[in-house]
Structures are given as structure tokens and as C-alpha cells.
Amino acid sequence: MTTTATRQSAAMPDVAPVVDLTEGATWYDDLRAARVVWKREIIRFSRNRIRILTSLAQPVLFLFVLGTGLAPVIKVPGGFDFRTFMFPGVIAMTILFTAIFSAVSIVWDREFGFLREMLVAPVRRGAIMIGKCAGGATVATLQGIIMLILAGLVHVPYSPLLIIELLGMMVLTATMLTAFGLFLAARIQEIESFQVVMQLFVLPMFFLAGAVFPINRLPTWLGTLTRFDPLAYVVDAMRKTVFTYAHAPRTVRRTLDPGITWGGWHLPLGVELGLVVLVAAALLGGAIAQFTRTE
Amino acid sequence: MELAESTVEVRGLEKRYGDLEAVRGVSFDVAPGETFGFLGPNGAGKSTTISMLCTLIRPTGGSARVAGFDVTKNPLGVRRRIGLVFQDPTLDEYLTALENLQFHAQLYRMPRDRAAERIPAVLEMVGLWERRKGLVRTFSGGMKRRLEIARGLLHSPQVLFLDEPTVGLDPQTRVHIWDYIQTLRDREAITIFLTTHYMDEAEYCGRIAIIDNGEIVTMDTPDALKAAVGKDRIELRTEDDARARRELDERFRIEATTTSEGLTFHVAEGEEFVPRLFAELPVGIKAVSIARPTLDDVFMRHTGRTIRDAESSSADRLMMNPMVRARRSR
Numbered sequence: 001m002t003t004t005a006t007r008q009s010a011a012m013p014d015v016a017p018v019v020d021l022t023e024g025a026t027w028y029d030d031l032r033a034a035r036v037v038w039k040r041e042i043i044r045f046s047r048n049r050i051r052i053l054t055s056l057a058q059p060v061l062f063l064f065v066l067g068t069g070l071a072p073v074i075k076v077p078g079g080f081d082f083r084t085f086m087f088p089g090v091i092a093m094t095i096l097f098t099a100i101f102s103a104v105s106i107v108w109d110r111e112f113g114f115l116r117e118m119l120v121a122p123v124r125r126g127a128i129m130i131g132k133c134a135g136g137a138t139v140a141t142l143q144g145i146i147m148l149i150l151a152g153l154v155h156v157p158y159s160p161l162l163i164i165e166l167l168g169m170m171v172l173t174a175t176m177l178t179a180f181g182l183f184l185a186a187r188i189q190e191i192e193s194f195q196v197v198m199q200l201f202v203l204p205m206f207f208l209a210g211a212v213f214p215i216n217r218l219p220t221w222l223g224t225l226t227r228f229d230p231l232a233y234v235v236d237a238m239r240k241t242v243f244t245y246a247h248a249p250r251t252v253r254r255t256l257d258p259g260i261t262w263g264g265w266h267l268p269l270g271v272e273l274g275l276v277v278l279v280a281a282a283l284l285g286g287a288i289a290q291f292t293r294t295e
Numbered sequence: 296m297e298l299a300e301s302t303v304e305v306r307g308l309e310k311r312y313g314d315l316e317a318v319r320g321v322s323f324d325v326a327p328g329e330t331f332g333f334l335g336p337n338g339a340g341k342s343t344t345i346s347m348l349c350t351l352i353r354p355t356g357g358s359a360r361v362a363g364f365d366v367t368k369n370p371l372g373v374r375r376r377i378g379l380v381f382q383d384p385t386l387d388e389y390l391t392a393l394e395n396l397q398f399h400a401q402l403y404r405m406p407r408d409r410a411a412e413r414i415p416a417v418l419e420m421v422g423l424w425e426r427r428k429g430l431v432r433t434f435s436g437g438m439k440r441r442l443e444i445a446r447g448l449l450h451s452p453q454v455l456f457l458d459e460p461t462v463g464l465d466p467q468t469r470v471h472i473w474d475y476i477q478t479l480r481d482r483e484a485i486t487i488f489l490t491t492h493y494m495d496e497a498e499y500c501g502r503i504a505i506i507d508n509g510e511i512v513t514m515d516t517p518d519a520l521k522a523a524v525g526k527d528r529i530e531l532r533t534e535d536d537a538r539a540r541r542e543l544d545e546r547f548r549i550e551a552t553t554t555s556e557g558l559t560f561h562v563a564e565g566e567e568f569v570p571r572l573f574a575e576l577p578v579g580i581k582a583v584s585i586a587r588p589t590l591d592d593v594f595m596r597h598t599g600r601t602i603r604d605a606e607s608s609s610a611d612r613l614m615m616n617p618m619v620r621a622r623r624s625r
């Protein structure tokens with residue numbers, strides 16, 4: 001106690017409180033606030049090695065166990081690897097679970113009090129949400145990249161162009177899904193509700209996205225549902241891209257990569273991605289609005 | 296920005312939740328550099344008031360200015376000038392002490408060089424500089440609270456709000472926390488607004504307001520409040536308590552109460568009364584003790600109950616609340 005006391009007097013300069021903080025938050029201040037929230041997500045992620053590994057276990061299982069097991073059942077013409085078909089879906093899955101998990105951490109922040117530290121700070125709520133979203137999206141993209149490394153094992157070529165295109169789509173997917181998670185989490189008060197979110201939203205979103213089976217020959221009711229799943233559009237876009245670079249034969253593309261149609265109209269890749277951008281922006285806007293309203 | 300004489304200026308501040316009036320029109324001023332305490336039982340409206348002053352919840356009536364800014368019209372202006380330490384922890388336990396402070400510095404838009412200067416200073420002040428690289432989850436309750444205080448001070452606020460700064464800590468740690476708070480009061484020209492339901496802690500304040508059921512019942516310096524109660528408490532043990540009680544009533548017109556220890560009564564000037572007691576009481580005295588009025592007595596005098604009783608009744612009030620709501624919704 002005495003030692004601290006002496007050190008205190010040496011260390012603490014006699015400064016009167018200085019108010020040098022300029023009034024009115026500018027976009028730059030918001031950016032700075034968002035950046036520090038983002039940085040915290042990255043620090044926390046990098047420190048949690050077990051989480052990195054466990055969240056990869058599920059997609060690896062899907063790709064190499066389920067995919068390998070299904071391959072003989074689903075007759076793919078020309079000896080084409082069924083797992084090449086599954087690969088984009090599994091990447092989307094990795095991103096989906098990581099992004100939702102990151103977003104829902106805002107509920108943990110609330111539970112353990114840290115959210116309050118952010119809420120009382122002189123920054124706009126929107127900046128905090130954008131930082132959270134960027135953080136979750138970065139983390140989810142990083143996990144996706146780890147899966148991307150396994151591409152060669154399922155006959156997806158390591159073409160630089162393919163990787164760049166996939167990366168772009170992964171960032172977009174991660175942003176949309178984190179925004180979706182934040183939108184759901186902004187209202188959740190208890191950690192227990194996380195299970196409900198998983199069962200009610202995340203799993204249906206995953207199954208309806210056509211990640212593990214093609215969605216073109218489904219009964220009408222199910223086929224209609226898939227068109228409301230934004231994840232289906234990114235999975236389709238990523239699959240188109242992978243199949244192009246993997247030089248999939250036309251017969252394979254006809255069965256496994258038929259694309260998404262709206263009343264007979266085949267959605268081009270650009271429209272699919274544009275749709276996802278819109279959905280992402282709407283979800284993030286909604287999340288910010290909800291977050292600003294509560295508390 | 297207007298020049299305000301008071302750092303905190305509160306006029307008729309109100310907060311109601313439906314039928315429940317949590318804060319019923321409180322008014323007070325806190326001068327620059329003052330340490331002002333809100334004393335009252337749990338559920339009296341202390342935390343609600345502090346939350347309104349910190350712009351966390353909106354008042355339903357009245358006004359409040361903190362550091363020259365209106366809490367409803369310019370919440371960001373207020374937030375930039377205040378530091379907060381809550382009852383419940385608000386640290387990121389998976390970050391280090393240093394990272395928690397760096398996060399705060401950036402969120403409060405501190406220039407890099409000033410943050411670099413302030414972070415070691417505040418960490419030193421609460422004696423956590425050596426542990427700066429430790430993850431907060433490895434810290435004890437007292438260390439976490441100290442780190443929160445350091446963080447609340449980091450951006451050099453004009454007012455530091457401490458909501459029950461020592462709640463849930465062991466007595467020894469409580470004393471240490473108060474040492475730190477007094478150190479910072481000496482070092483930094485800062486106004487401190489705190490709430491507590493510990494009577495002994497209110498003694499550290501320059502001025503206190505006693506709050507009960509959402510209203511300020513009295514407000515002054517601890518000494519003045521105690522002096523206003525006036526009477527000292529005398530505890531007496533004699534060879535024959537029953538007779539001593541009669542004699543006290545007949546000779547001094549004092550009504551004493553019998554306790555398991557002996558007799559207790561109140562007189563204005565205890566020290567001068569005791570010699571008379573020895574001279575005039577015709578019963579053998581075994582022991583006598585004088586107690587100055589405490590803030591407990593002050594609370595008792597103004598509310599007619601002890602703070603402990605007030606606490607259990609306000610707990611009932613809170614327990615009742617959901618039922619009230621359920622009834623209304625039917």
C-alpha cells in the first residue's frame with residue numbers, strides 16, 4: 001500500500017481537466033469509434049484459438065464426411081466430384097455460423113456489462129453497430145479463408161482470379177450475415193434466446209440456401225421458400241464462379257448449377273450479388289435503427 | 296456554451312415508470328470540486344437519478360444540467376465531460392487492463408499523445424500499472440473496481456459519477472477504494488457525485504443528500520446533519536436497571552428504553568450530562584458510554600426508520616411491482 005502511495009505522487013501530474021474535445025461528432029469520429037469496436041472483435045477472435053478450430057470442425061465434417069458419403073448416392077455425370085458442388089455451400093456455412101456467432105456476442109456484451117461502456121460513450125449508436133458489423137464480417141471472412149485453403153482437396157483449382165472473386169463474395173456474404181445477426185441480436189436480452197435464433201433462423205437459412213443439395217428440382221412450396229433466403233443467392237453466385245473455373249461439363253452444370261429463376265427469368269450473377277448488397281444494407285440499417293431505439 | 300456556476304444543476308427532476316414514481320422531483324446543486332453523495336436505501340431512486348444525469352435514461356419531468364450541458368438537449372456534450380463507474384462491472388474481461396483503457400481512450404476521442412500520457416498515470420494511481428498486461432478476468436473484484444475508476448478518469452472528466460463504488464466488495468477493499476477516491480480528489484480538480492447505501496461511506500462526502508422513496512428528505516454536510524439531530528445516545532448499565540429507569544424519569548425527565556444490554560436514552564450534551572448522572576443517580580453505575588449521532592440517526596430522524604428497514608420495505612416494493620403490472624394488464 002505504501003509503495004503504491006509513493007509511486008502515485010510521482011506519476012500523477014497536477015493537471016486540471018482539459019476540455020479539448022470539439023463539439024459535434026463528425027463522420028471521422030464515427031469512423032474512429034467504429035474502428036476501435038472492430039479492433040476489439042479482432043483481438044478477441046485472435047485470442048480464442050479453440051473457437052477458431054471448433055467452428056471449422058463442422059464445415060470440414062460436412063464437406064469430407066457428408067460430401068464423400070453422399071457422392072455415390074447422387075449420380076454426378078462424368079465422374080465430377082460432388083464435393084466440388086458442396087464446396088461453395090460449405091464456405092457459406094462457415095461464414096454463416098461464424099457471422100451469427102460474432103453478431104450475437106452483442107448479447108454477451110450486454111450480459112457482462114461491456115455494452116454499457118460503449119453505450120455511454122459520446123459516440124453515435126450507429127458507429128458502434130457498424131464497428132460490430134465490420135468486426136463480425138472480418139472474423140467470418142477469415143474463417144472462410146481457412147476453408148478456402150482446402151479447395152484443392154475437392155478439385156477446386158487454386159486460380160488467383162477465382163480466389164479474388166470468391167473473396168469478394170465472401171466479404172459480401174459475411175457482411176450480410178453479420179448484419180442479419182445484429183438485427184436479431186439488437187432486441188435479445190438474454191443469452192438463452194440465442195438457441196431460439198439458431199433453430200428458428202440460422203438452420204432454416206442454411207438448409208434453404210442449397211448448400212448441400214441443388215434447389216432446382218424441389219416441390220413448389222420448398223422452391224418458393226428458397227427464393228426468400230438471401231443466402232441462396234450468394235451460394236448460387238459462388239457456385240457459378242467455382243464451376244466456371246473448375247471447367248464443369250455442361251451436363252453437370254445442368255443438374256447441379258441450374259441457377260435461380262424468378263418466374264422463368266434466370267437471375268444473372270450481377271443481379272444476385274446486387275440483391276445481396278441491398279439485403280445487407282437493409283439489415284444493417286434495421287439493426288442500427290433497433291439498436292438506437294432500445295435502452 | 297453557457298457559464299454555469301454549478302457543475303451539476305438539478306431542478307425538479309422526475310422519473311416515472313407507469314404508476315411507479317422512481318424519482319419524485321429532486322432539486323440540488325453540486326459546486327465545482329465538491330464531493331456530493333446521494334445516500335439512501337436500495338430502491339430509493341439513487342441509481343435512477345444518476346442514470347438521468349449521465350443521459351442514460353430520459354427524465355419524465357424537470358431539468359438537469361451537467362458540466363454546463365442540458366442532459367436532454369445535449370447528451371453527447373454531457374457524456375464527453377463525465378466519467379462513469381457503475382455498480383455492475385462493465386469491463387471486457389477477455390482484454391487486458393491496458394486494452395480496456397485503450398478502447399476507452401479511442402471511444403472518447405482522446406488524442407494519441409494524451410492517451411499515452413494519461414493511461415500510465417491513471418493505472419499508477421490505482422496501483423495496477425504492474426498488472427497492465429494481465430487479462431481482466433484474472434483480476435480480483437477490488438482490482439476490477441479500481442480499473443473501472445481509472446477508466447472513468449482517463450479522459451479527464453469534469454464530473455466523475457460513482458454509482459455504489461464499493462458495493463459487493465469486502466470491507467478491507469472498500470477502505471482501499473476510498474483511499475483511491477480521496478487520492479484522486481486531491482490530485483485532479485474533479486467534481487465527484489456518488490451514491491451509496493453505506494452510512495459510513497457517506498462520511499467521506501463534502502455534502503450529502505438523503506434520499507428515500509424518490510425524494511430528497513434532507514441535504515447538508517455530514518457534520519451539520521448530525522448536529523441537527525442534536526442528541527447523543529447514552530448507554531447505561533447499572534446495578535438495578537428498573538430502578539435507574541424510574542429515577543431517570545423522575546429526576547431528569549428522561550425516558551429511557553430497556554435493551555438487552557441495559558438502558559439507552561438520548562440527551563443533548565452527552566459529555567456534560569454524564570458527571571451529573573454520577574452525582575445525582577441514586578443507583579450504582581456499572582458502565583456508561585456516549586455515542587455521537589451517526590448518519591444512521593440522521594436517516595432515522597428524517598424517515599422514521601432505519602436504513603435497514605427502509606431497504607427491506609423497498610425490496611417489497613420492487614417485488615410487488617411485477618404483480619402491479621400484471622394486474623393492470625388484465
